[in-house]
Amino acid sequence: MRQDSTPAQLYCTVFGAVLLLVGIVGFFVNASFGTGSNPPGDKLILFEVNGWHNLVHIASGLAGLALARTPAGARAFALGFGLIYAVVTVYGLIAGSNVLGLVAINGADNVLHLLIAAAGLAAYAASRDTVSAPRTA
Amino acid sequence: MSVAAALGAGAPAPLRARSEPALLLASLAWSAGTVHAVAAVVHLEEWLLAAVFFAIVAVAQFAIGAWLWARPEPRALLFAGASSAALAVLWAVSRTVGLPFGPEHGHAEGVGVLDLVATGDQVLILAAVAALCIGSAHVVLHPILIRAALIAGMTGALLAGGHAH
Numbered sequence: 001m002r003q004d005s006t007p008a009q010l011y012c013t014v015f016g017a018v019l020l021l022v023g024i025v026g027f028f029v030n031a032s033f034g035t036g037s038n039p040p041g042d043k044l045i046l047f048e049v050n051g052w053h054n055l056v057h058i059a060s061g062l063a064g065l066a067l068a069r070t071p072a073g074a075r076a077f078a079l080g081f082g083l084i085y086a087v088v089t090v091y092g093l094i095a096g097s098n099v100l101g102l103v104a105i106n107g108a109d110n111v112l113h114l115l116i117a118a119a120g121l122a123a124y125a126a127s128r129d130t131v132s133a134p135r136t137a
Numbered sequence: 138m139s140v141a142a143a144l145g146a147g148a149p150a151p152l153r154a155r156s157e158p159a160l161l162l163a164s165l166a167w168s169a170g171t172v173h174a175v176a177a178v179v180h181l182e183e184w185l186l187a188a189v190f191f192a193i194v195a196v197a198q199f200a201i202g203a204w205l206w207a208r209p210e211p212r213a214l215l216f217a218g219a220s221s222a223a224l225a226v227l228w229a230v231s232r233t234v235g236l237p238f239g240p241e242h243g244h245a246e247g248v249g250v251l252d253l254v255a256t257g258d259q260v261l262i263l264a265a266v267a268a269l270c271i272g273s274a275h276v277v278l279h280p281i282l283i284r285a286a287l288i289a290g291m292t293g294a295l296l297a298g299g300h301a302h
Contacts, residue, residue, distance in 0.1 A: 004157035
């Protein structure tokens with residue numbers, strides 16, 4: 001009998017696929033790898049992207065999809081991803097237009113990063129029981 | 138007499154708490170809430186009241202999602218279905234005859250991908266609750282269907298989002 005997916009596994013699958021698709025399409029919008037205090041970026045509708053930002057999205061997406069296969073891997077990804085995006089959100093709010101002089105961002109990016117972080121940490125917390133305790137039919 | 142009884146259907150069958158169907162249903166509410174959170178930011182400079190409304194809707198949908206996942210009892214399902222239906226009707230009015238108030242009162246707003254995604258999520262919630270009333274929840278709350286809807290909705294919102302007025 002197939003086991004239910006944990007919240008972390010659903011998080012990894014959905015965000016992994018979305019980030020991978022957005023990263024690939026992002027290269028058709030802006031593939032530049034500029035650096036500095038104001039790296040070049042183009043709007044992917046609401047969100048600012050450039051080559052570095054696209055690479056981060058693709059790598060994150062592939063990692064999410066790979067780790068979605070097991071509850072433990074998915075939970076680790078949800079925690080790590082949530083923490084990283086929490087830091088990125090705070091950094092983005094302070095720095096304003098870029099992260100580490102590489103990734104161009106704007107206000108909508110910050111909202112998205114905050115929601116991704118919150119969802120990741122919530123998925124990690126909500127999957128605690130399902131990973132630590134063996135399941136019964 | 139309840140609406141469900143009037144339609145000849147029973148109350149929605151409760152789902153198992155923290156099960157995959159409950160998680161999928163909750164995810165639809167969280168997805169709609171995410172779109173409304175972004176909409177609140179987008180509306181900040183053009184109509185503050187709308188921004189506040191969208192922020193309240195976003196918070197409510199995050200809370201409803203948590204309720205559906207932790208305790209998917211009939212009361213939670215009916216509340217989720219009714220609120221989703223109300224928001225879908227409000228959206229339909231704003232896109233056809235226009236709202237009777239606000240900066241564009243009486244004028245139909247354009248349809249954007251972001252609002253289509255949120256409305257799609259809400260229609261799926263309503264369909265799932267209706268399916269639970271007639272014992273066919275597995276049709277709507279199918280793991281692949283909901284995953285595909287969430288991925289398509291979020292990707293569409295990011296790639297073709299934007300707000301049409």
